[in-house]
Amino acid sequence: MSQQIIIATKNLGKAKELQAIFAEDGWEVKTLLDYPEVPDIVEDGSTFEENAYKKAKTIADAFGLPVLADDSGLIVDALNGEPGVYSARYAGEAKDDQANIEKVLENLQGVPMEKRTARFHCTLAYVQPSGEHYYFNGTCPGLIAESPQGSGGFGYDPIFYLKEKNKTMAEITSEEKNKISHRAMAIKELKKDRHLIK
Ligand SMILES: O=c1nc[nH]c2c1ncn2[C@H]1C[C@H](O)[C@@H](COP(=O)(O)OP(=O)(O)OP(=O)(O)O)O1
């Protein structure tokens, strides 16, 4: 029987990546997309850790089981780290990827390529109903492109340029993304501590 893990996310892009990465080890991932009756969790923390913990603890309490959550975002150096923890709602409550991308590009107008350094960040929180919890972090460095390219991935991927591949994160395959992404790096850390997950 394969191991099952519940991940407190409603984001389809994340869910697919998490499912693919955990499948490598034969783990079956359930997400909140499998439980549409679960209400939205308000992400009012000021750090990735706080939000990841809140999402995981809310669902761990509701299900009486250990739960993993992913809080992630884009950190742009020339914007003092914005949109950061507020990445999903950067251009407003609607969580509109297109509008978020446009806002980043607008705020970076006139900034030359060498100053468009950025990174994706992912914090995973693994939380037991008792409140016992562990954090795993991953990052992926890149540059903010001048315009969107590609249609793969989700979120800010079309403007996240990977120098070593000469492509954006939306132009590489999901297999390639799942080898180098912030999410993949955080899961790598978690898998080092796999004894934690029962
Ligand atoms: O690999 C990625 N490629 C592109 N963009 C990404 C990535 N990873 C996170 N992001 C962006 C999308 C969203 O603007 C924000 C996550 O916000 P975050 O609150 O963690 O997720 P969410 O609200 O979409 O789903 P949920 O909280 O249900 O997991 O960072």
Ligand SMILES: [Mg+2]
């Ligand atoms: Mg969220």
